[in-house]
Amino acid sequence: MAATPSAQYSLTLRVEIAHRPGMLGRVASAIGEAGGTIGAVDLVQVERDHTIRDITVETGDASDWPRLTEAVGAVSGARVLDTTDRTFSLHVGGKIEIRNKSPLKTRDDLSMAYTPGVARVCRAIHEDPDKAFQYTIKRNTVAVVSDGTAVLGLGDIGPRAAMPVMEGKAMLFKEFGGVDAFPICLDTRSVDDIVGVVRALAPAFGGVNLEDISAPRCFEIEDRLKASLDIPVFHDDQHGTAVVVLAALLNSLRLTGRVIGDLRIVVVGLGAAGVAVTRILLEAGARHIVCCDSHGAVSVDRADYLDGSMPSVKRSVAAVTNLERRSGAVVDVIEGADLLIGVSGADVVPASALARMNPEPIVFALANPDPEVSPEKALQYVRILATGRSDYPNQINNVLCFPGVFRGALDVRAGQITESMKTAAARAIAEIVGDAELREDYIIPSVFNREVAPAVAAAVAAEARASGTAEAGAELGFGSTEEFGAIPGR
Amino acid sequence: MAATPSAQYSLTLRVEIAHRPGMLGRVASAIGEAGGTIGAVDLVQVERDHTIRDITVETGDASDWPRLTEAVGAVSGARVLDTTDRTFSLHVGGKIEIRNKSPLKTRDDLSMAYTPGVARVCRAIHEDPDKAFQYTIKRNTVAVVSDGTAVLGLGDIGPRAAMPVMEGKAMLFKEFGGVDAFPICLDTRSVDDIVGVVRALAPAFGGVNLEDISAPRCFEIEDRLKASLDIPVFHDDQHGTAVVVLAALLNSLRLTGRVIGDLRIVVVGLGAAGVAVTRILLEAGARHIVCCDSHGAVSVDRADYLDGSMPSVKRSVAAVTNLERRSGAVVDVIEGADLLIGVSGADVVPASALARMNPEPIVFALANPDPEVSPEKALQYVRILATGRSDYPNQINNVLCFPGVFRGALDVRAGQITESMKTAAARAIAEIVGDAELREDYIIPSVFNREVAPAVAAAVAAEARASGTAEAGAELGFGSTEEFGAIPGR
Numbered sequence: 001m002a003a004t005p006s007a008q009y010s011l012t013l014r015v016e017i018a019h020r021p022g023m024l025g026r027v028a029s030a031i032g033e034a035g036g037t038i039g040a041v042d043l044v045q046v047e048r049d050h051t052i053r054d055i056t057v058e059t060g061d062a063s064d065w066p067r068l069t070e071a072v073g074a075v076s077g078a079r080v081l082d083t084t085d086r087t088f089s090l091h092v093g094g095k096i097e098i099r100n101k102s103p104l105k106t107r108d109d110l111s112m113a114y115t116p117g118v119a120r121v122c123r124a125i126h127e128d129p130d131k132a133f134q135y136t137i138k139r140n141t142v143a144v145v146s147d148g149t150a151v152l153g154l155g156d157i158g159p160r161a162a163m164p165v166m167e168g169k170a171m172l173f174k175e176f177g178g179v180d181a182f183p184i185c186l187d188t189r190s191v192d193d194i195v196g197v198v199r200a201l202a203p204a205f206g207g208v209n210l211e212d213i214s215a216p217r218c219f220e221i222e223d224r225l226k227a228s229l230d231i232p233v234f235h236d237d238q239h240g241t242a243v244v245v246l247a248a249l250l251n252s253l254r255l256t257g258r259v260i261g262d263l264r265i266v267v268v269g270l271g272a273a274g275v276a277v278t279r280i281l282l283e284a285g286a287r288h289i290v291c292c293d294s295h296g297a298v299s300v301d302r303a304d305y306l307d308g309s310m311p312s313v314k315r316s317v318a319a320v321t322n323l324e325r326r327s328g329a330v331v332d333v334i335e336g337a338d339l340l341i342g343v344s345g346a347d348v349v350p351a352s353a354l355a356r357m358n359p360e361p362i363v364f365a366l367a368n369p370d371p372e373v374s375p376e377k378a379l380q381y382v383r384i385l386a387t388g389r390s391d392y393p394n395q396i397n398n399v400l401c402f403p404g405v406f407r408g409a410l411d412v413r414a415g416q417i418t419e420s421m422k423t424a425a426a427r428a429i430a431e432i433v434g435d436a437e438l439r440e441d442y443i444i445p446s447v448f449n450r451e452v453a454p455a456v457a458a459a460v461a462a463e464a465r466a467s468g469t470a471e472a473g474a475e476l477g478f479g480s481t482e483e484f485g486a487i488p489g490r
Numbered sequence: 491m492a493a494t495p496s497a498q499y500s501l502t503l504r505v506e507i508a509h510r511p512g513m514l515g516r517v518a519s520a521i522g523e524a525g526g527t528i529g530a531v532d533l534v535q536v537e538r539d540h541t542i543r544d545i546t547v548e549t550g551d552a553s554d555w556p557r558l559t560e561a562v563g564a565v566s567g568a569r570v571l572d573t574t575d576r577t578f579s580l581h582v583g584g585k586i587e588i589r590n591k592s593p594l595k596t597r598d599d600l601s602m603a604y605t606p607g608v609a610r611v612c613r614a615i616h617e618d619p620d621k622a623f624q625y626t627i628k629r630n631t632v633a634v635v636s637d638g639t640a641v642l643g644l645g646d647i648g649p650r651a652a653m654p655v656m657e658g659k660a661m662l663f664k665e666f667g668g669v670d671a672f673p674i675c676l677d678t679r680s681v682d683d684i685v686g687v688v689r690a691l692a693p694a695f696g697g698v699n700l701e702d703i704s705a706p707r708c709f710e711i712e713d714r715l716k717a718s719l720d721i722p723v724f725h726d727d728q729h730g731t732a733v734v735v736l737a738a739l740l741n742s743l744r745l746t747g748r749v750i751g752d753l754r755i756v757v758v759g760l761g762a763a764g765v766a767v768t769r770i771l772l773e774a775g776a777r778h779i780v781c782c783d784s785h786g787a788v789s790v791d792r793a794d795y796l797d798g799s800m801p802s803v804k805r806s807v808a809a810v811t812n813l814e815r816r817s818g819a820v821v822d823v824i825e826g827a828d829l830l831i832g833v834s835g836a837d838v839v840p841a842s843a844l845a846r847m848n849p850e851p852i853v854f855a856l857a858n859p860d861p862e863v864s865p866e867k868a869l870q871y872v873r874i875l876a877t878g879r880s881d882y883p884n885q886i887n888n889v890l891c892f893p894g895v896f897r898g899a900l901d902v903r904a905g906q907i908t909e910s911m912k913t914a915a916a917r918a919i920a921e922i923v924g925d926a927e928l929r930e931d932y933i934i935p936s937v938f939n940r941e942v943a944p945a946v947a948a949a950v951a952a953e954a955r956a957s958g959t960a961e962a963g964a965e966l967g968f969g970s971t972e973e974f975g976a977i978p979g980r
Contacts, residue, residue, distance in 0.1 A: 007598035008607030062610070087607040088614070090592055094627030095603055098670040099589045100661045102580055107880055107938070108497035113585055114658035116859050117498030117577040119642050120552070124578070126644070126651035136653040137584030137673070152609050154616070159693035161616035163626040166694075168604035171590045180588040182672055183627070185693045193690060200687045203649035203675045204656075369606050390597055448597070 004391065005037040005058035011065055012056045012084040018077035019049050027078050031057055034071035035064055056086065095167045096174075096183075132203070133413055133471075142181045142207040142406050144169050145198055147189050150214035150237070150272075153368055159185035162212060169211060169236075169402075176453040177403030179410065181209065191217050195224045202229050206410050209402060210235040215271045219313050232409045232417045238276030240398035243405070243422050244444070245277050245341060245364060246284055247429035248396055251443040252362050252384050254430070258338070260285045264358065266337045267291045268330050268372060269344030270298065270314055277341055278317055280426070283419050289321045290333045294344075297333045299325045331356075338362065342372030351377035366396055384440050393441035400429050400447060404456025412461045412470035421463045428452075428459035494881065495527040495548035501555055502546045502574040508567035509539050516565050521547055524561035525554050542571065585657045586664075586673075622693065623903055623961075632671045632697040632896050634659050635688055637679055640704035640727070640762075643858055649675035652702060659701060659726075659892075666943040667893025669900065671699065681707050685714045692719050696900050699892060700725040705761045709803050722899045722907045728766030730888035733895070733912050734934070735767050735831060735854060736774055737919035738886055741933040742852050742874050744920070748828070750775045754848065756827045757781045758820050758862060759834030760788065760804055767831055768807055770916070773909050779811040780823045784834075787823045789815045821846075828852065832862030841867035856886055874930050883931035890919050890937060894946025902951045902960035911953045918942075918949035 017023045024041075031038055036057035045052040059068060065083070073080050103109055111117050125131045133139045148162030149155075166183030173181035184201065186194055194217075198208055208231065210222055218235055225233040234240075253260060265286055267278050270293040278291055291298045293314065299322040304310040310318065326333050331353045334340060338358045342349060342365040349372045354363065360383035365371035368388040375392050378385055386394035405425050409417055432445040432452055445452050464470040507513050514531075521528055526547035535542040549558060555573070563570050593599055601607050615621045623629045638652030639645075656673030663671035674691065676684055684707075688698055698721065700712055708725055715723040724730075743750060755776055757764050760783040768781055781788045783804065789812040794800040800808065816823050821843045824830060828848045832839060832855040839862045844853065850873035855861035858878040865882050868875055876884035895915050899907055922935040922942055935942050954960040 006606075007601045008610065010598075010602070087602045087610055088625065090602050091608075091611045091625040093591075093629055094625070094631070095591055096588050096627060097591055097630075098586050098660060098664055098672060100664055101583075101585050101587055104661050104665040105938075108500075110937070111497045111880065112500070112577045112580050113661055114655070115642060116496075118581075118654045118658050119644055120498065120577055121581045121654040122641060122644055122647055122651045125654070126647040129648070129650045132650040132653060135578065135581040135584070136650070137586060137657060138650075138653070139583055140587075141584070151612060152605060154609055154612055157612055157616040158619070160619045160622040160626070160628075161612045163622060163628070163694060164608045164611040164615070165604070167627060168608050170588060171594050171603055174588055174590055175594040182588060183694055184691060186690045187693050188690045193686065196683065197687045197690045200676045200678045200683060201674060201691075203677050204653060204673055390601065447600070448595075 005035070005060050006391075007058055008087055009059045009062055009064070010039065010056055010086045011036075011059060011068065012054050012086055013069065013072060013080055014044065014052060014054050014082040014084075015072060016050050016052050016079045016081055019051065020077055023075075023077055024053070026075050027055070027072055030071040030075050030078075031055070031068060034068045035060060036068050052081065091164055095164070096170050133206070136204070137180060138204060138206045139413070140178075140180050140410055141205050142173060142179055142209050142410075143184050143198070143201060143205045144173070144181050144209045144211055145184045145186065145194075146211045147186045147194060147213055149189060149212070149217070151212045156214065159187050166211060169209070172399050173403050173406065175403075176399065177407040177457070179403060179406050189217070191220050191224075194221050195228075198225055199228055202231060205231060206413070207232045207234070207406050209406065210237075212237060215275075216311050216313050218272050219275070226416060230415050232406070232414055234402070234405065234417050235272065235276075236398055236402050237272040239280075239417070239422055240401040240405075241273040241343065241366070241396075242276035242280040243401040243426045244396050244398060244429065245366075246280050246423065246426035247400070248364060248386050248394065248444045249281070249339070249362075250426060250430040251433055251438060252339075255438050255440065255443065256360065256362075256383065261287050263288065263339050264337045265289045265339045265341065266330065266333055268340065268342045268348060269293070269367075270317060271343065273343040273366070275313055275317055277343060278321060280419075280422060282320060284423060288323070290326055290337075291317055291321050292330050292333065296329045297322060297326050299327060301325045301327065340364070342366055344372060346370035347372065347374070349373040351381065354378055354381035357381070364396060384443060386444065390447075394444050395447065396444060397447045400445065400452050401425055401456065404428070404453035405460050407453060408457035408460030409464065411457060412464045414460075414464040414469045415471065416469060417460070418464075418467060418469055420467055421460045421469065424459040424463035425456045428455045431455070495525070495550050496881075497548055498577055499550060499552055499554070500529065500546055500548045500576045501526075501558065502544050502576055503559065503562060503570055504534065504542060504544050504572040504574075505562060506540050506542050506569040506571055509541065510567055513567055514543075517545070517562055517568050520561040520565050521545070521558060524558045525550060526558050546576065581654055585654070586660050623696070626694070627670060628694060628696045629903070630668075630670050630900055631695050632663060632669055632699050632900075633674050633688070633691060633695045634663070634671050634699045634701055635674045635676065635684075636701045637676045637684060637703055639679060639702070639707070641702045646704065649677050656701060659699070662889050663893050663896065665893075666889065667897040667947070669893060669896050679707070681710050681714075684711050685718075688715055689718055692721060695721060696903070697722045697724070697896050699896065700727075702727060705765070706801050706803050708762050709765070716906060720905050722896070722904055724892070724895065724907050725762065725766075726888055726892050727762040729770075729907070729912055730891040730895075731763040731833065731856070731886075732766035732770040733891040733916045734886050734888060734919065735856075736770050736913065736916035737890070738854060738876050738884065738934045739771070739829070739852075740916060740920040741923055741928060742829075745928050745930065745933065746850065746852075746873065751777050753778065753829050754827045755779045755829045755831065756820065756823055758830065758832045758838060759783070759857075760807060761833065763833040763856070765803055765807060767833060768811060770909075770912060772810060774913060778813070780816055780827075781807055781811050782820045782823065786819045787812060787816050789817060791815045791817065830854070832856055834862060836860035837862065837864070839863040841871065844868055844871035847871070854886060874933060876934065880937070884934050885937065886934060887937045890935065890942050891915055891946065894918070894943035895950050897943060898947035898950030899954065901947060902954045904950075904954040904959045905961065906959060907950070908954075908957060908959055910957055911950045911959065914949040914953035915946045918945045921945070
């Protein structure tokens with residue numbers, strides 16, 4: 001699969017091409033023969049006997065590049081002057097920046113934004129700390145916190161190497177939710193330290209998005225932060241995934257006319273995502289779930305449960321799932337299942353095992369970049385297939401969830417993101433797909449569907465209001481102040 | 491002094507004014523008589539029998555506003571519809587935001603900025619952590635860290651109330667230095683916790699600006715962070731002030747033809763700024779300095795030095811100053827001084843005491859907003875007077891220092907900001923004032939002089955390079971990478 005040309009491996013070649021008929025065609029052919037797909041072709045310079053062009057080429061892997069460069073160089077009359085790795089180029093200097101929201105050009109600007117005028121604003125917040133939501137970035141700012149221990153499929157790569165992901169996350173927050181997010185990558189793995197640091201940082205932030213922190217530490221960190229902070233704390237790897245899985249499931253049920261309580265479900269993988277998916281499914285009414293970890297089906301009959309060596313998070317899952325106390329590997333418990341949800345690793349389920357599921361089964365194989373079962377092979381066995389990848393239909397991607405969830409929570413100044421707010425988010429995502437559009441290969445909207453985040457935000461805010469999680473008066477929003485008279489919105 | 495109209499107390503009145511000759515004049519007169527200074531007058535709406543205007547008025551204090559509003563309302567044919575506190579209005583929702591540096595509109599954008607392409611960048615940094623300076627925001631991002639214990643003249647107002655100042659600081663960093671600064675206001679006062687938190691945060695940042703942390707904790711926090719981090723740590727209340735004081739002094743010496751080693755100096759106030767000013771003056775060659783705290787002149791003969799109760803920072807100052815072991819209050823040791831530097835509080839020096847200084851003395855009275863001695867009264871006694879205020883000549887303001895210092899340090903990826911880099915910054919600030927311009931009331935450039943920060947940055951970078959503080963190769967800057975071929979700068 002690595003051979004499919006993709007933008008992530010796109011290379012810009014700066015090529016000097018002699019003025020001879022058919023030269024560009026020959027260069028293009030050489031690129032095609034070397035396995036590259038040409039994107040933009042830009043003219044850089046025209047000289048008397050040659051032109052210089054930037055040719056952007058998507059390839060299947062960076063290992064294709066030397067071959068590609070050689071192939072172009074081998075064309076008589078063409079010379080490669082330079083190559084640019086577009087992905088690395090995009091990351092140079094980082095991907096986000098700070099911008100001032102008002103000018104700072106005159107002494108008057110300075111005396112209002114900074115000294116001496118700022119003292120009046122400080123004093124107002126000191127007298128009523130709640131005003132921090134009115135007069136500081138707190139109202140719209142989320143910390144994206146990671147320790148770099150479970151980054152994408154890369155694992156424990158540390159805080160510095162995790163930064164490009166957290167910056168990317170901040171971009172998504174801004175682009176889709178209008179939320180100002182700042183990446184906080186922590187140079188510590190101690191649960192106590194991480195909890196302490198995030199608690200200390202809280203004054204500047206209106207919410208905390210935990211990200212790529214390895215299990216089981218992520219559970220304790222989230223629980224302790226939720227208990228001690230008055231702003232939402234949301235571990236996206238758990239709840240973002242769970243919300244989007246539920247959204248995809250709701251639409252699968254809608255399409256197939258099934259009922260969640262009747263569904264026989266197997267969850268493969270009991271890390272952060274697996275635990276959260278299991279919980280949201282139970283919350284949504286699922287009754288027959290068997291969860292598997294690397295030792296097979298988890299149950300209260302399993303030896304590590306009985307001898308007390310099973311970690312507490314898994315114990316709590318074991319206690320409320322697998323009521324039939326089934327045992328065995330995934331290929332065993334898959335027998336008779338209607339829905340398989342993979343949140344584990346590449347190729348842990350042989351495609352042939354899907355034949356043992358009930359008729360017209362649903363499979364969400366979400367391991368990234370390589371799913372639990374090959375989509376090409378799985379398709380013959382299943383009615384609905386979803387993955388975490390953008391190059392297959394039905395991409396289950398957290399981007400559908402977190403920008404809208406935080407947008408909604410910040411808008412009503414929710415103190416937390418409750419189970420019912422998550423369920424509301426899942427419903428909102430599912431409802432974006434209209435009845436007329438709903439099909440086996442379209443159960444979930446595209447990550448670029450601009451309707452999703454506002455719909456999720458509205459649903460989350462409404463649920464927070466209805467359940468009393470929103471702060472009274474927070475919805476007055478911009479412009480409400482009692483300092484002196486009214487302050488029209490800016 | 492509170493009566494001088496200023497933008498910090500500016501109010502916008504939305505007034506409905508009847509269509510009658512001379513009406514606007516009558517409204518303006520009423521505003522003037524009530525003590526307001528009219529700025530902009532904007533037309534909002536024109537109706538058949540009236541117009542609606544926004545009149546922006548600077549006043550001396552917010553307590554003037556009810557009187558002002560009443561005065562306008564008392565004009566026959568005028569009606570105040572609404573009032574807006576412009577300073578609070580400017581702060582609504584905070585003053586800075588996050589912006590994406592590249593678009594995120596297509597699947598290709600996503601696959602390069604985020605998954606799956608970002609994994610390649612993460613892997614490169616994991617293999618060589620130094621590449622964080624190349625491919626993340628670290629290269630241009632500074633943490634502005636405070637615990638809110640010593641904010642402006644307001645004192646210990648806590649982290650939430652300190653945020654508007656730290657956001658303002660971030661604005662100044664961006665506006666003058668092009669530095670992305672993010673405010674980190676910590677909900678802890680423990681030295682151990684603050685050191686721990688900042689160390690944990692370091693991966694995302696290229697520098698740390700400590701701000702408004704009370705003495706003596708600020709000294710230990712800075713020392714411990716400097717010892718453990720490989721990025722610059724700079725407590726601006728200390729070093730920013732010290733650098734700008736030295737700049738002002740260098741120009742005072744240039745103007746008066748004096749030599750620093752001969753100068754008899756009294757420093758009033760031994761908080762963060764006083765200690766740092768004393769240190770930089772000694773570094774610059776001063777030999778006769780007497781420092782005063784609230785108990786008077788500090789010396790190795792003083793009872794609290796002898797009995798060991800004097801805090802260690804003051805002990806270290808006592809050990810290298812006041813070689814004549816003078817004792818007494820400020821008004822005593824001021825006798826025979828050439829230079830008085832106040833970094834303490836309002837009105838601690840009676841103007842008449844300045845008569846006891848040597849002829850043509852220099853006085854820097856930097857307490858804000860109210861100086862150690864009234865400028866109006868001091869002027870008759872002194873040759874050169876500087877304050878921290880913008881409404882008198884010679885404003886000594888840290889804004890002249892920190893944006894350029896961090897710009898220069900980040901540009902060459904300096905691991906620290908050394909004494910010689912600070913001195914270089916002071917010289918650069920002083921040199922902005924040309925020989926032909928130098929006068930008693932112009933010894934320091936304006937905070938809005940756009941030449942200052944680039945000059946400071948260049949001087950700091952050059953000094954870092956010369957002294958080996960800069961990271962080898964850092965100056966290659968954008969575009970240097972060995973990933974694959976060359977990456978032209980973006």
